[in-house]
Structure formats: C-alpha cells, structure tokens
Amino acid sequence: MEDKKKFLADLRAIWRGIIGDEGGHCPCCDRWGKIYPRSLNETMARSLVWLAHHSANGDWVDVPKRAPRWLVRSNQLPTLRWWGLVERLDTEDTTKKHSGLWRATKRGLLFAQNRLQVPKKVYTYNAEVERFSDELIAIEDCVGSFDYSAVMESNT
Ligand SMILES: [Zn+2]
Incomplete structure (x- = not known):
C-alpha cells in the first residue's frame, strides 16, 4: 500500500513536470495536458x-x-x-x-x-x-x- 502511494506520488510529480513544461499526453488516458x-x-x-x-x-x-x-x-x-x-x-x-x-x-x-x-x-x-x-x-x-x-x- 505504501509502495503504491509512493509510486502514484512519483507519477504525479513527473506529470506535473510535463504539463508545466512542454505539455504531453497522459500515459493513462492519452489526454493532452499542459499548463x-x-x-x-x-x-x-x-x-x-x-x-x-x-x-x-x-x-x-x-x-x-x-x-x-x-x-x-x-x-x-x-x-x-x-x-x-x-x-x-x-x-x-x-x-x-x-x-x-x-x-x-x-x-x-x-x-x-x-x-x-x-x-x-x-x-x-x-x-x-x-x-x-x-x-x-x-x-x-x-x-x-x-x-x-x-x-x-x-x-x-
Ligand atoms: Zn490521464
């Protein structure tokens, strides 16, 4: 359970980095994300x-x-x-x-x-x-x- 939480937290941090930069497609739902x-x-x-x-x-x-x-x-x-x-x-x-x-x-x-x-x-x-x-x-x-x-x- 703790591992899973950490894994999701890491994923979120990576995704934040992507949408805060050039943007990208979410690996889960393929939706475009960019801030x-x-x-x-x-x-x-x-x-x-x-x-x-x-x-x-x-x-x-x-x-x-x-x-x-x-x-x-x-x-x-x-x-x-x-x-x-x-x-x-x-x-x-x-x-x-x-x-x-x-x-x-x-x-x-x-x-x-x-x-x-x-x-x-x-x-x-x-x-x-x-x-x-x-x-x-x-x-x-x-x-x-x-x-x-x-x-x-x-x-x-
Ligand atoms: Zn998604």
Missing part, C-alpha cells in the same frame, strides 16, 4: 474598463446588446474571470447556454480605477487556475495613456 499561461492584455483591460464603467453601480450589463462591437467580437470577458475581475449572471433558463449579463467585481472596479494591482499572468490547467505569477501589473501598464476619470466618476 497554459495567460497574460492580461490590452484588449482585456479595455473590455474591463468598459464593463466597469457601465456596471459600477452593481447593475448587470447586457453585453451582446450594449457593448461596442470590438468588445463582443474579441470576447475577452470569459478570460477575465480567471483573475476574478468580472462575473457573469448564471442563467436559470436551461435552454440557453449562458446569459449575456456581466458586471465587474469589486476587484475589477478597483483594478479598472487603477487602485489595485493584479498578477500579470494566470496559469490554467484543465479549466482551473493552477497559480498566479508573482509579478503584478496595474491597468495603466496594460492600456498605456488612459483617462481613468470616466470610470472613477461613475463610481461616485
């Missing part, structure tokens, strides 16, 4: 700023209807959820896949207002967050010159 780093990019930052501006009072925003086309097309809000910066209203209608209602979280508002830094990268595996980078970024690092007053004003 993917995602960086907070400018489009994501601008999407968040737009959403934060329109949901600063806590209201849900109908993104497909109200958001500018570049935001809808680039579809970066689901990715921003890895950082806990936005949230989507769960739909109770099972015939619909997802609701289009989004809002910035408290963290998302603070980040959009340049009052909070977040990890630059998130590492995901199997649709879950593995870890975050130690390196932090502010919204001004993502969007360069930018007028935060619009977002600030909507929060007062």
Whole structure:
C-alpha cells in the first residue's frame, strides 16, 4: 500500500513536470495536458474598463446588446474571470447556454480605477487556475495613456 502511494506520488510529480513544461499526453488516458499561461492584455483591460464603467453601480450589463462591437467580437470577458475581475449572471433558463449579463467585481472596479494591482499572468490547467505569477501589473501598464476619470466618476 505504501509502495503504491509512493509510486502514484512519483507519477504525479513527473506529470506535473510535463504539463508545466512542454505539455504531453497522459500515459493513462492519452489526454493532452499542459499548463497554459495567460497574460492580461490590452484588449482585456479595455473590455474591463468598459464593463466597469457601465456596471459600477452593481447593475448587470447586457453585453451582446450594449457593448461596442470590438468588445463582443474579441470576447475577452470569459478570460477575465480567471483573475476574478468580472462575473457573469448564471442563467436559470436551461435552454440557453449562458446569459449575456456581466458586471465587474469589486476587484475589477478597483483594478479598472487603477487602485489595485493584479498578477500579470494566470496559469490554467484543465479549466482551473493552477497559480498566479508573482509579478503584478496595474491597468495603466496594460492600456498605456488612459483617462481613468470616466470610470472613477461613475463610481461616485
Ligand atoms: Zn490521464
């Protein structure tokens, strides 16, 4: 029993190494595994700023209807959820896949207002967050010159 535990622990350690590096196929189920780093990019930052501006009072925003086309097309809000910066209203209608209602979280508002830094990268595996980078970024690092007053004003 102890041998088996040790064997599995060793296997896991090896597999962690593989998915944390180049990635590979699991020897048991042949599924592809790799930890993917995602960086907070400018489009994501601008999407968040737009959403934060329109949901600063806590209201849900109908993104497909109200958001500018570049935001809808680039579809970066689901990715921003890895950082806990936005949230989507769960739909109770099972015939619909997802609701289009989004809002910035408290963290998302603070980040959009340049009052909070977040990890630059998130590492995901199997649709879950593995870890975050130690390196932090502010919204001004993502969007360069930018007028935060619009977002600030909507929060007062
Ligand atoms: Zn497997």
